[in-house]
Amino acid sequence: MMKFYKTILFTITFILFYQISKAQDSLMLRKIYDESLVNGQCYENLRYLCKQIGPRLSGSANAQKSVDWGKKLMDSYGFDKVFLQECMVPHWVRGQKEIGKIINGKTEINVNICALGMSPGTPVNGIKAKIIEVRSLAELANVGESQIKGKIVFFNRPFDQKFIETGRAYGAAGDQRFAGPAEAAKYGAVGVIVRSLSSTLDDYPHTGTTVFPDGAKKIPAAAISTKAANQLSNLLKLKKLPQIEFYFKQNCQLLPDVKSYNVVGEITGSEKPDEFITVGGHLDSWDLAEGAHDDGTGVVQGLEVLRIYKSLGLKPKHSIRAVMFMNEENGGRGGDKYAELAAVKKENHIAAIESDGGGFTPRGFTFQDVSKEGMIKINSDWKELFVPYFSERLTNGGSGSDIEPLSVFKNAVLIGFKADSQRYFDIHHTPNDVFENVNKRELELGAASMASLVYLIDNYGISH
Amino acid sequence: MMKFYKTILFTITFILFYQISKAQDSLMLRKIYDESLVNGQCYENLRYLCKQIGPRLSGSANAQKSVDWGKKLMDSYGFDKVFLQECMVPHWVRGQKEIGKIINGKTEINVNICALGMSPGTPVNGIKAKIIEVRSLAELANVGESQIKGKIVFFNRPFDQKFIETGRAYGAAGDQRFAGPAEAAKYGAVGVIVRSLSSTLDDYPHTGTTVFPDGAKKIPAAAISTKAANQLSNLLKLKKLPQIEFYFKQNCQLLPDVKSYNVVGEITGSEKPDEFITVGGHLDSWDLAEGAHDDGTGVVQGLEVLRIYKSLGLKPKHSIRAVMFMNEENGGRGGDKYAELAAVKKENHIAAIESDGGGFTPRGFTFQDVSKEGMIKINSDWKELFVPYFSERLTNGGSGSDIEPLSVFKNAVLIGFKADSQRYFDIHHTPNDVFENVNKRELELGAASMASLVYLIDNYGISH
Numbered sequence: 001m002m003k004f005y006k007t008i009l010f011t012i013t014f015i016l017f018y019q020i021s022k023a024q025d026s027l028m029l030r031k032i033y034d035e036s037l038v039n040g041q042c043y044e045n046l047r048y049l050c051k052q053i054g055p056r057l058s059g060s061a062n063a064q065k066s067v068d069w070g071k072k073l074m075d076s077y078g079f080d081k082v083f084l085q086e087c088m089v090p091h092w093v094r095g096q097k098e099i100g101k102i103i104n105g106k107t108e109i110n111v112n113i114c115a116l117g118m119s120p121g122t123p124v125n126g127i128k129a130k131i132i133e134v135r136s137l138a139e140l141a142n143v144g145e146s147q148i149k150g151k152i153v154f155f156n157r158p159f160d161q162k163f164i165e166t167g168r169a170y171g172a173a174g175d176q177r178f179a180g181p182a183e184a185a186k187y188g189a190v191g192v193i194v195r196s197l198s199s200t201l202d203d204y205p206h207t208g209t210t211v212f213p214d215g216a217k218k219i220p221a222a223a224i225s226t227k228a229a230n231q232l233s234n235l236l237k238l239k240k241l242p243q244i245e246f247y248f249k250q251n252c253q254l255l256p257d258v259k260s261y262n263v264v265g266e267i268t269g270s271e272k273p274d275e276f277i278t279v280g281g282h283l284d285s286w287d288l289a290e291g292a293h294d295d296g297t298g299v300v301q302g303l304e305v306l307r308i309y310k311s312l313g314l315k316p317k318h319s320i321r322a323v324m325f326m327n328e329e330n331g332g333r334g335g336d337k338y339a340e341l342a343a344v345k346k347e348n349h350i351a352a353i354e355s356d357g358g359g360f361t362p363r364g365f366t367f368q369d370v371s372k373e374g375m376i377k378i379n380s381d382w383k384e385l386f387v388p389y390f391s392e393r394l395t396n397g398g399s400g401s402d403i404e405p406l407s408v409f410k411n412a413v414l415i416g417f418k419a420d421s422q423r424y425f426d427i428h429h430t431p432n433d434v435f436e437n438v439n440k441r442e443l444e445l446g447a448a449s450m451a452s453l454v455y456l457i458d459n460y461g462i463s464h
Numbered sequence: 465m466m467k468f469y470k471t472i473l474f475t476i477t478f479i480l481f482y483q484i485s486k487a488q489d490s491l492m493l494r495k496i497y498d499e500s501l502v503n504g505q506c507y508e509n510l511r512y513l514c515k516q517i518g519p520r521l522s523g524s525a526n527a528q529k530s531v532d533w534g535k536k537l538m539d540s541y542g543f544d545k546v547f548l549q550e551c552m553v554p555h556w557v558r559g560q561k562e563i564g565k566i567i568n569g570k571t572e573i574n575v576n577i578c579a580l581g582m583s584p585g586t587p588v589n590g591i592k593a594k595i596i597e598v599r600s601l602a603e604l605a606n607v608g609e610s611q612i613k614g615k616i617v618f619f620n621r622p623f624d625q626k627f628i629e630t631g632r633a634y635g636a637a638g639d640q641r642f643a644g645p646a647e648a649a650k651y652g653a654v655g656v657i658v659r660s661l662s663s664t665l666d667d668y669p670h671t672g673t674t675v676f677p678d679g680a681k682k683i684p685a686a687a688i689s690t691k692a693a694n695q696l697s698n699l700l701k702l703k704k705l706p707q708i709e710f711y712f713k714q715n716c717q718l719l720p721d722v723k724s725y726n727v728v729g730e731i732t733g734s735e736k737p738d739e740f741i742t743v744g745g746h747l748d749s750w751d752l753a754e755g756a757h758d759d760g761t762g763v764v765q766g767l768e769v770l771r772i773y774k775s776l777g778l779k780p781k782h783s784i785r786a787v788m789f790m791n792e793e794n795g796g797r798g799g800d801k802y803a804e805l806a807a808v809k810k811e812n813h814i815a816a817i818e819s820d821g822g823g824f825t826p827r828g829f830t831f832q833d834v835s836k837e838g839m840i841k842i843n844s845d846w847k848e849l850f851v852p853y854f855s856e857r858l859t860n861g862g863s864g865s866d867i868e869p870l871s872v873f874k875n876a877v878l879i880g881f882k883a884d885s886q887r888y889f890d891i892h893h894t895p896n897d898v899f900e901n902v903n904k905r906e907l908e909l910g911a912a913s914m915a916s917l918v919y920l921i922d923n924y925g926i927s928h
Contacts, residue, residue, distance in 0.1 A: 037625040161501040161905070164853055199905060361825065361884045363854065389628055390827065390884075393854075420825045420854075420884065422905045441625070441663060441886045 022385075025459075029385055029452045035308050036448035042300040043440040045073065046359075049300065050290040050435035057117075057287040058327040059091030059258040066283050070263035070299070070324045077307055079322075080268040084261040087337035089327040091258045092118055094287055095251035098222060100193075102232055103128065103245040111228035114288060115250040116177060116194065117209040117330045119221040126249030127152065127191045127220060133236050137175055137183055149188030152246045155180045156195045156233050158226070159425070166199050166421040167357065170428075173197055181221035182212045192221040193246060195229040199425040203227050206429040207286050209330040222248055262334045263324040267309055271317040276342075277454055278321045278352035279305045282328035282335075282402050289433040293424060296435075297359025297443055298400075299324045301417070304447035305454055316458045318350065325402035328356070332401055339405030349412040351457050353450055354400025359443040360419035362390065365453060366397025368407075368414040370464050382456055391449040393418060413462045417450055486849075489923075493849055493916045499772050500912035506764040507904040509537065510823075513764065514754040514899035521581075521751040522791040523555030523722035530747050534727035534763070534788045541771055543786075544732040548725040551801035553791040555722045556582055558751055559715035562686060564657075566696055567592065567709040575692035577657065578752060579714040580641060581673040581794045583685040590713030591616065591655045591684060597700050601639055601647055613652030616710045619644045620659045620697050622690070623889070630663050630885040631821065634892075637661055645685035646676045656685040657710060659693040663889040667691050670893040671750050673794040686712055726798045727788040731773055733922075735781040740806075741918055742785045742816035743769045746792035746799075746866050753897040757888060760899075761823025761907055762864075763788045765881070768911035769918055780922045782814065789866035792820070796865055803869030813876040815921045817914055818864025823907040824883035826854065829917060830861025832871075832878040834928050846920055855913040857882060877926045881914055 036042075053069060056062040067084065074082040100113035115121070132148055134140045135157040140148070155176035159169040174197060181192040196206035205223040212218045224232070235244055263283065269275065281298015285291020302322040309316060326334035342349055353365070364386065367378065379394050386392035399414035406412050419442075427433045456462075500506075517533060520526040531548065538546040564577035579585070596612055598604045599621040604612070619640035623633040638661060645656040660670035669687040676682045688696070699708055727747065733739065745762015749755020766786040773780060790798035806813055817829070828850065831842065843858050850856035863878035870876050883906075891897045920926075 033628070034626050162498050164497070164909070166905070361886050390857075422825050422909070423903050426903070439887050439890070441630070445628070445886070 025385055025456065028455060031312055032308055032451045032455065033389060033448040035311055036304065036444045036451070037441065039311065040304060040444040040447065041307060042304040042443055042447050045300040045303065046292065046296050046438060046443065047435055049296045050292050054290050055287045056283065056285050056291060057092070058089040058260060058284045058330060059255070060287065063260060063284055063326070067261045067263055070283060073303065074263065074265035077265070077310060079265040079306055081266040083264050085264060085337055085341055086259060086261055087326060087333045088257040089260040089333045090118070090331045091255040092330055093253060093255060095121065095253065098250040099126065099248060100222065100224065101247040102235060103247055104235065104241060105243055111231070112203050112205050112225040113193065113222040113248055114205040114207045115252040116181065116221045116223055117207055117286070118212065118254065119181065119210055119252055120218045121251040121253055122191065122220045122249050126247055128245055128247040129190050131236060131244060131246045133233060137179060140183055140187065145187045148184065151189060152191040152193060153180070153184040153189040154193045154232065156229055158195060159197070159199050166425045169199065170197055170425055177208055177223070178211050181210045181219060182216045185217040185219045189219060191219055191248065193224050193248070194221065196223045196226050197425065198226050198428070201226045204430040204432060207288055208429045220248070220250060222250060260326045262326050262338055265303065265306055265322045267306055267316055267320045269317050269319040270315045273319050275318045275348045275350050276321055277318050277350060277457055278323055278403065278406070279450055279454060280323035280325060280402070281355045282326070283324040284327050284329050286329055286429050288431050289429060290435060292433050292435045292438050293358035294428055294433055295328065295356045297438060297446070298355035301355045301359065301443065301447040301450055305451040308451045318458050320454060320458065328402050335402035335405050339408060342406065343408060349406050349409040351413045351415060351462055352399070352403040352406050353415040353417055353453060354403045355417040355446060355450060356400045356402070357416065357421060358419045358424040359438050359446055360423060361442045362446045362449045363418045363420055364391050364393030364395065366395055366399065366416040366418055368397065368399040370396060370413060374464050378462070381460065386449070386452070389445065389449060391445070413464060415453070417446060419446055489849055489920065492919060493853070495776060496772055496915045496919065497853060497912040499775055500768065500908045500915070501905065503775065504768060504908040504911065505771060506768040506907055506911050509764040509767065510756065510760050510902060510907065511899055513760045514756050518754050519751045520747065520749050520755060521556070522553040522724060522748045522794060523719070524751065527724060527748055527790065531725045531727055531790070534747060537767065538727065538729035541729070541774060543729040543770055545730040547728050549728060549801055549805055550723060550725055551790060551797045552721040553724040553797045554582070554795045555719040556794055557717060557719060559585065559717065562714040563590065563712060564686065564688060565711040566699060567711055568699065568705060569707055575695070576667050576669050576689040577686040577712055578669040578671045579716040580645065580658065580685045580687055581671055581750070582676065582718065583645065583674055583716055584682045585715040585717055586655065586684045586713050590711055592709055592711040593654050595700060595708060595710045597697060601643060604647055604651065609651045612648065615653060616655040616657060617644070617648040617653040618657045618696065620693050622659060623661070623663050630889045633663065634661055634889055641672055641687070642675050645674045645683060646680045649681040649683045653683060655683055655712065657688050657712070658685065660687045660690050661889065662690050662892070665690045668894040668896060671752055672893045684712070684714060686714060724790045726790050726802055729767065729770055729786045731770055731780055731784045733781050733783040734779045737783050739782045739812045739814050740785055741782050741814060741921055742787055742867065742870070743914055743918060744787035744789060744866070745819045746790070747788040748791050748793050750793055750893050752895050753893060754899060756897050756899045756902050757822035758892055758897055759792065759820045761902060761910070762819035765819045765823065765907065765911040765914055769915040772911070772915045782922050784918060784922065792866050799866035799869050803872060806870065807872060813870050813873040815877045815879060815926055816863070816867040816870050817879040817881055817917060818867045819881040819910060819914060820864045820866070821880065821885060822883045822888040823902050823910055824887060825906045826910045826913045827882045827884055828855050828857030828859070830859055830863065830880040830882055832861065832863040834860060834877060838928050842926070845924065850913070850916070853909065853913060855909070877928060879917070881910060883910055
């Protein structure tokens with residue numbers, strides 16, 4: 001009977017404790033959001049990064065400026081540690097503005113193109129050839145060398161608008177840009193034009209990296225605007241115009257690797273200083289863009305997480321790091337280096353959160369490789385806390401390419417901050433990815449969501 | 465024993481039927497979203513309304529143009545019924561662009577103001593007076609007539625950024641604009657300047673209606689941009705500048721009422737033609753804006769709901785109406801007329817959905833005056849169906865001012881479509897509320913969400 005009462009007492013104590021800690025967490029999240037919405041600095045930090053520095057492709061002078069800016073800013077916030085992590089990065093340069101033309105006999109139609117990152121340039125006088133349009137790598141293989149050799153391959157599979165999350169449409173169309181040029185080269189193509197990976201129909205070509213595996217033949221590859229892609233495709237459909245050709249000229253090139261850096265700030269843990277929670281995004285951007293949503297927002301949100309901790313006087317149990325990763329766009333060397341150094345130093349990484357889907361209104365988080373039971377626990381423990389902030393979608397899913405190398409740490413739970421995806425691929429990798437397209441409150445809500453999740457992980461842990 | 469088996473059989477049948485109908489609903493929602501995302505016409509309809517017609521304040525020539533456009537468009541879609549509902553609307557005109565100045569002795573600082581809708585103009589030469597700054601109606605009453613008489617009252621309570629939904633910040637600051645001028649007049653103020661109801665800090669004044677109750681004394685009232693409001697407030701804080709005055713001039717006026725119309729399209733119900741589900745938004749907009757998010761998006765989304773029904777060959781059981789309401793901004797006469805005619809014709813209204821919070825990414829719906837049990841049922845029946853579309857927040861809350869008069873129908877459940885609110889009050893009632901600030905996919909997802917909810921209500925009913 002005594003045992004029975006003890007069990008009852010224990011249960012009541014447990015329930016009370018659980019309710020009290022829930023209430024305390026709820027109050028703490030409110031403080032975090034208030035701090036971000038009322039005193040937030042991420043918007044002004046982003047303004048500086050976009051407007052005073054601007055485009056900052058790996059290896060460029062601006063990339064170094066952004067490293068200096070990040071380091072100085074972190075120093076000014078008085079974090080416990082601020083340091084750089086050296087890494088060698090590719091140094092690809094675009095050169096002069098590209099020229100693209102649809103050639104119909106004596107008629108030439110100028111169209112908007114831009115070289116894909118890591119592509120070689122064309123010969124000085126450009127490339128002119130007949131075009132073969134395909135919609136997929138499978139179709140390319142089907143068409144075969146006889147019809148491809150000597151031609152320019154035109155990959156023209158559009159985004160599937162039926163996907164609700166635009167990232168899935170990007171994923172479904174992306175192989176054309178990532179792998180299309182190297183594949184086309186195998187069949188003797190002399191160049192590749194890829195329909196821009198975009199949700200929208202407009203005149204901007206969207207750049208982005210293409211991959212030529214080691215030893216693969218490299219041919220010039222460019223993105224063409226979605227409107228021009230439609231125009232070209234329509235002309236190609238006219239059987240009476242078998243003479244249609246495409247001309248393009250680009251003088252991009254890959255220079256020797258350059259020394260660059262990740263920028264790391266840390267608030268050292270009060271109880272477990274050797275266990276780390278990482279937050280951040282990537283500092284580099286494409287050369288055509290201010291890199292506001294991709295990924296200035298992730299950079300300033302990660303920084304804001306630590307600033308909120310300092311400002312509220314919170315002492316984390318674990319060490320919390322804000323990382324500005326270098327070279328996500330065309331190499332991923334910064335992310336690799338961060339994981340490599342972590343292994344060398346035998347650091348214990350328990351979680352990492354990346355924001356690299358834009359600074360739009362928050363929806364929640366995706367948890368990589370977390371089991372069904374793990375997701376049930378995460379949702380039952382934390383979902384309700386995020387409901388007042390419209391940020392409660394806690395689902396299985398990918399994290400971010402800068403933190404993925406941390407998957408060598410078997411305990412580390414890798415997490416993607418999920419902003420609403422509808423607008424991202426309208427502007428992604430184009431000159432429209434500017435500060436003006438970022439909304440202050442959306443950005444701040446994202447930073448607060450990230451800080452809140454860090455707070456919960458720091459206090460309760462998280463597991464697969 | 466036989467009875468037991470029968471019960472079991474009944475239960476199994478019920479569960480099977482329930483599962484099958486859930487699966488069918490899930491497929492139908494997918495069809496609705498696909499139709500909107502792939503073949504949607506609301507974006508191009510909105511482009512026309514914004515770019516070919518533009519601002520369309522009640523009583524203006526453009527308002528009539530928009531009525532003609534709406535009617536013609538509905539006719540072209542071949543709905544079962546298309547008709548106009550005549551109503552008399554206020555005809556307020558702004559006149560010449562307003563002038564506002566902070567006057568500090570011989571120094572004059574031009575600031576951006578605009579007359580509040582329904583405000584009288586100033587005398588021809590404007591008004592110049594000392595300023596008294598207050599933050600609330602309570603403070604106004606506290607300050608009292610002795611300090612207010614002969615002065616310009618400056619209402620300067622900003623949005624509280626801590627609200628997660630910006631509509632709540634608007635609600636909390638809104639009395640300054642709605643009621644402030646009439647209240648200030650009671651204490652002998654000669655004019656009123658109201659800080660713009662905005663989430664952001666910029667140079668645009670936000671117009672909007674102010675209310676002078678019947679018989680109340682009317683004084684000129686204008687909105688001032690948030691940046692200018694801060695500037696003015698900072699100057700007033702300098703004790704050494706007791707001479708600071710404000711000057712403003714506006715020649716707006718209220719002309720006699722004008723005949724106008726609601727535009728109504730209907731697909732007549734196959735089983736219950738006398739029971740109605742209404743969807744829509746308001747056709748009128750402020751004179752300074754294209755009225756894209758406020759409320760062109762609601763208008764074209766309502767229309768799109770019926771278009772989707774037609775396009776998918778769906779035959780609703782109840783009659784479904786898309787309504788373009790006239791005069792939401794400064795009178796609400798269209799909404800009143802719709803409910804009045806419904807009562808006269810003894811129509812049975814079971815539900816109405818209004819979209820008047822912008823065409824941003826959908827979050828869900830708010831259900832007005834639905835009981836706790838009712839909300840539990842709505843969520844348990846339908847929430848899961850909306851999860852794949854990020855539109856699953858089904859909560860208690862307000863609907864929309866055009867459909868509120870339908871609350872005389874006790875059975876009618878009034879529903880607000882909830883778009884994400886973060887960006888709305890940056891542009892609300894300003895020249896920045898333009899088509900370019902509407903995202904095609906966000907708009908289409910909203911239309912699909914509305915069509916989906918109509919589909920569920922049509923098939924399963926809904927109650928308080």
